[in-house]
Amino acid sequence: MNETMPNGSQAKRETEDCEQPVVVATYQLTRYYGDGVVVRALDGVDMVVHKGEFLAVMGPSGSGKSTLLNLIGALDRPTSGRVIVNGEDLTTIRDVDRFRACTVGFVFQLHNLLPTLTARENVEVPMHGQRISKSQMRRRAEHLLELVGLADRMNHIPAQLSGGQRQRVAVARALANDPAIILADEPTGSLDTQSGSEIMDLFEHINQTQGTTILVVTHDPRVARRTRRILTMRDGKIVDDHPVQDAVWEDLRDLAHSRLGEMLLKEEDEALLEQLGVTTPDGVAALAILRSWLWKASGGRGETI
Ligand SMILES: Nc1ncnc2c1ncn2[C@@H]1O[C@H](COP(=O)(O)OP(=O)(O)OP(=O)(O)O)[C@@H](O)[C@H]1O
Numbered sequence: 472m473n474e475t476m477p478n479g480s481q482a483k484r485e486t487e488d489c490e491q492p493v494v495v496a497t498y499q500l501t502r503y504y505g506d507g508v509v510v511r512a513l514d515g516v517d518m519v520v521h522k523g524e525f526l527a528v529m530g531p532s533g534s535g536k537s538t539l540l541n542l543i544g545a546l547d548r549p550t551s552g553r554v555i556v557n558g559e560d561l562t563t564i565r566d567v568d569r570f571r572a573c574t575v576g577f578v579f580q581l582h583n584l585l586p587t588l589t590a591r592e593n594v595e596v597p598m599h600g601q602r603i604s605k606s607q608m609r610r611r612a613e614h615l616l617e618l619v620g621l622a623d624r625m626n627h628i629p630a631q632l633s634g635g636q637r638q639r640v641a642v643a644r645a646l647a648n649d650p651a652i653i654l655a656d657e658p659t660g661s662l663d664t665q666s667g668s669e670i671m672d673l674f675e676h677i678n679q680t681q682g683t684t685i686l687v688v689t690h691d692p693r694v695a696r697r698t699r700r701i702l703t704m705r706d707g708k709i710v711d712d713h714p715v716q717d718a719v720w721e722d723l724r725d726l727a728h729s730r731l732g733e734m735l736l737k738e739e740d741e742a743l744l745e746q747l748g749v750t751t752p753d754g755v756a757a758l759a760i761l762r763s764w765l766w767k768a769s770g771g772r773g774e775t776i
């Protein structure tokens with residue numbers, strides 16, 4: 472296991488990413504709800520995403536993932552702070568409809584396809600209003616459906632497609648206007664493990680072949696690990712931001728962010744040993760090693776061991 476550094480190719484990709492233009496930048500972004508009891512859905516988030524990145528935003532339910540994604544996609548407005556996407560400041564932007572149509576492609580947990588339209592017609596929907604002819608629209612929709620592996624399903628309506636296939640159509644639709652970024656909120660949330668994995672294969676393929684920037688919100692660590700960078704949110708804040716590393720290291724990170732991990736990091740040695748029933752010198756030594764790994768994996772959160 473490589474404990475401290477991502478492997479060489481990952482490190483190279485990160486350097487390449489940083490040389491790319493910035494697609495998303497947020498500055499002290501906040502979104503509060505309510506007048507009496509205020510919910511700090513987003514509480515001062517600073518983040519930067521470069522062109523070509525493939526990243527995940529993770530965190531428990533209610534931690535602010537969708538709120539962040541909705542602000543980046545101009546589906547919502549911040550309480551304070553700034554969010555700049557593809558060079559446009561969304562706090563002062565005039566034509567929000569054009570921004571949503573041209574700059575971002577959305578994929579949601581439920582695909583939201585129009586039930587009476589075929590797969591091809593659904594993919595054409597965002598292209599209406601663009602200055603392209605019907606035949607160009609048709610060719611582009613067909614090309615995108617080929618890209619997502621649905622060349623033989625173009626004329627099927629959503630009810631004739633499986634859940635995974637519907638989500639593929641939704642991905643093709645999100646790509647219709649060649650967006651600067653794809654924002655996907657729990658795109659695998661309503662799919663079985665296999666179909667979910669295939670959607671992540673598809674995102675990976677699109678990211679690598681088209682260079683599209685893709686941000687996936689998920690609470691599933693297995694989904695997040697399919698990307699190249701994971702941001703973790705808690706209580707409206709980003710509490711961790713790291714490049715995806717090898718599986719053992721990611722397991723340790725997940726453990727560090729779990730209740731058990733927090734207990735291992737915080738408990739006094741004596742109390743912990745008693746609680747876990749660790750009595751032998753070997754057991755004590757093994758626990759000490761695990762705790763030091765967890766401490767590193769947590770990015771130095773918790774108490775120094
Ligand atoms: N319209 C709203 N009015 C009031 N509170 C809201 C509203 N939308 C979200 N919240 C609150 O903001 C916080 C963050 O919500 P958000 O939907 O961003 O969480 P999430 O991380 O996406 O959760 P999940 O994994 O369950 O989708 C939650 O406490 C939620 O209850």
Ligand SMILES: [Mg+2]
Pocket residue numbers: 536537538656
């Ligand atoms: Mg959500």
